Amino acid sequence: MPARAIADEPLTRRQQEIYDFIRLFIGDNGYSPTIREIADGIMLASSSTVHSHVNSLIRKGYLTHSSGGVRTLALTKKGKRPKVVTQAGIIKWIKDQGIEETHDEVIYNLLSDLQEGIQTGRIC
Incomplete structure (x- = not known):
């Protein structure tokens, strides 16, 4: 499937759950979670499954990842929600x-x- 078509696909329920966890974790801590922390945070036993979903979020343009280290996930503008004043x-x-x-x-x-x-x- 072309990269453009993948980027236009909506997030699955689990991908949205993982994305929201990563977004909140970064907001609270100032750095990204590890794959294991994501798995624990959304109560998934398989870090391989989380890794697959994270890769999908990267392909869809919601996250970026720098190779060669842990805690290198970053949010992109595509997935950022506007801030709301309360x-x-x-x-x-x-x-x-x-x-x-x-x-x-x-x-x-x-x-x-x-x-x-x-x-x-x-x-x-």
Whole structure:
């Protein structure tokens, strides 16, 4: 099958599960999981099966892999999901900025302004 046709195939349920595990693992740890960690994480006994699915994700363009080492899987733009702004995320960001003395009204106004900006298209 031509490479273009393989890249256009949708992910199987198991491939999506493996991709999601890898994406979350990288997000949490800053580096990619090993094949064994993926197998353990999705409760598969066979690392060979995981390796086959990872190779399919690479052929479909969702992952890249550098040869010669472990933890070299990387996400591509094809599989990345857009980031979503949530109220919890904004509140975490505010706390991370060291703004300890904010009042609930200030946070509410900030969230209301953000929501209005998204709805009007001022913020994408």
